[in-house]
Amino acid sequence: MTSQPVLTDREPATTNVRPLHVPAPASRIDLAAAERAAADLLHALGIGTDTESLRGTPERMARAYAELFTPPAFDLTTFDNDEGYDELVLARDIPLRSVCEHHLLPFVGVAHVGYLPGARIVGLSKLARVVTHFASRPQVQERLTKQIAALLQSELAPKGVGVVIEAEHTCMSLRGVRAPGARTVTSALLGRLRTDPSSRAEFLYLARRRQGWSA
Numbered sequence: 001m002t003s004q005p006v007l008t009d010r011e012p013a014t015t016n017v018r019p020l021h022v023p024a025p026a027s028r029i030d031l032a033a034a035e036r037a038a039a040d041l042l043h044a045l046g047i048g049t050d051t052e053s054l055r056g057t058p059e060r061m062a063r064a065y066a067e068l069f070t071p072p073a074f075d076l077t078t079f080d081n082d083e084g085y086d087e088l089v090l091a092r093d094i095p096l097r098s099v100c101e102h103h104l105l106p107f108v109g110v111a112h113v114g115y116l117p118g119a120r121i122v123g124l125s126k127l128a129r130v131v132t133h134f135a136s137r138p139q140v141q142e143r144l145t146k147q148i149a150a151l152l153q154s155e156l157a158p159k160g161v162g163v164v165i166e167a168e169h170t171c172m173s174l175r176g177v178r179a180p181g182a183r184t185v186t187s188a189l190l191g192r193l194r195t196d197p198s199s200r201a202e203f204l205y206l207a208r209r210r211q212g213w214s215a
């Protein structure tokens with residue numbers, strides 16, 4: 001447990017670069033239809049839209065959800081691990097916002113994403129991009145956690161991948177059981193971070209060390 005994770009965002013200088021372009025999905029968003037549906041929903045809930053303040057609300061709702069459900073495109077550029085770095089690389093407290101697909105209410109928290117490099121490494125900002133990419137759609141936290149781990153596993157072929165997400169679901173804190181502050185924690189561990197007890201312990205120790213969000 002003595003080694004420290006690399007927390008720089010410098011991309012290594014090397015010649016063998018392999019970019020993976022992760023495109024934004026072809027937009028199937030029909031803003032005008034979403035706006036009409038939002039107005040219908042508000043009216044069905046007994047909320048009129050004839051005041052000055054509410055007149056633009058259906059349009060704002062449509063735009064807000066369209067933004068939440070449009071993942072930005074990005075390049076997941078990986079590099080040869082020329083220097084043979086074989087310790088844990090961890091990006092902790094990556095801000096996360098997504099929308100629960102059961103209630104269409106937001107959940108907000110942080111992701112800790114780490115890997116044990118194999119033949120390839122990746123710029124750390126890309127770990128945050130992967131989180132944002134999969135969070136930008138209706139989600140359940142368990143699936144989101146697994147999708148982030150699976151993409152890194154397939155693109156980096158590392159010796160291990162670990163993802164921990166801690167989030168507060170407003171469908172739990174604002175309604176239903178009304179448990180504000182309750183956080184849901186999910187993890188996905190692959191490779192040596194799953195099977196090797198000391199690697200697993202090191203990852204979980206570093207990922208859970210309280211700092212920053214809701215310390």
Ligand SMILES: [Zn+2]
Pocket residue numbers: 100101102103104105169171172
């Ligand atoms: Zn929910």
